Amino acid sequence: MDECSVRLQIFLQLQAVNKNLCSKFETCFGASTSRVEILHYLLRHGEVPQSALQKEVNIDAAAVTRHLKQLETAGTIVRYKKTDDQRATWVKLDEEAKRHIEQSYEEKRQFVRETFAGFSEKELEQFLHMLSRVSDNVSRVTKQHLGGQK
Numbered sequence: 182m183d184e185c186s187v188r189l190q191i192f193l194q195l196q197a198v199n200k201n202l203c204s205k206f207e208t209c210f211g212a213s214t215s216r217v218e219i220l221h222y223l224l225r226h227g228e229v230p231q232s233a234l235q236k237e238v239n240i241d242a243a244a245v246t247r248h249l250k251q252l253e254t255a256g257t258i259v260r261y262k263k264t265d266d267q268r269a270t271w272v273k274l275d276e277e278a279k280r281h282i283e284q285s286y287e288e289k290r291q292f293v294r295e296t297f298a299g300f301s302e303k304e305l306e307q308f309l310h311m312l313s314r315v316s317d318n319v320s321r322v323t324k325q326h327l328g329g330q331k
Contacts (some may be wrong), residue, residue: 206292215240217250220274223258224282228273231260
């Protein structure tokens with residue numbers, strides 16, 4: 182197999198694993214990865230201004246707003262204004278939703294354990310290092326292309 186063919190196979194395999202992983206993850210948690218990211222952020226930070234949430238999660242502002250409206254309708258989050266600052270909209274998890282999310286973390290840990298079953302700690306560290314390098318390369322290439330450099 183030539184060098185280009187191996188790289189293409191790795192790339193295609195990464196895409197397939199990512200698609201499958203996201204699908205299984207969403208099925209396991211009953212929510213999209215974007216929504217899980219929002220909920221995880223709120224769990225870690227408690228109440229936050231909606232503008233801060235939009236800046237911190239890796240999701241565009243309009244999508245965050247759509248997710249928050251749906252989560253609010255479902256009773257998962259609460260959006261409100263503080264009496265001392267009527268300009269900012271604050272967001273926090275509903276207490277029952279917070280307990281449910283904390284309980285789901287054990288399911289997440291089990292999913293992760295099963296996903297990486299059979300790997301030694303050394304293999305996992307090497308894999309993480311290689312994925313970090315791939316991620317750095319993708320970021321670099323993306324920035325070059327967005328900046329008009331080729």
